[in-house]
Amino acid sequence: MFVKEMIKKEVDRLPESLAAEVYDLIIFMKSRNEKANLSMGAQAPSAPSFPKIWDNEEDAVYDKL
Numbered sequence: 001m002f003v004k005e006m007i008k009k010e011v012d013r014l015p016e017s018l019a020a021e022v023y024d025l026i027i028f029m030k031s032r033n034e035k036a037n038l039s040m041g042a043q044a045p046s047a048p049s050f051p052k053i054w055d056n057e058e059d060a061v062y063d064k065l
Contacts (some may be wrong), residue, residue: 011019 011022014022
């Protein structure tokens with residue numbers, strides 16, 4: 001919690017216009033993190049099937065590229 005307290009102190013010292021930019025940055029970072037988590041969550045269920053598709057005799061020639 002120490003980092004959050006330091007951030008709060010610094011934000012309290014900012015003029016309103018810069019505080020608004022900090023807020024926008026926080027919202028952007030949260031959104032980016034949520035999208036990454038959603039993407040990883042969507043990929044996870046299909047991961048066990050990848051070796052069956054990629055590791056086969058028919059496509060072995062592509063492993064040498």
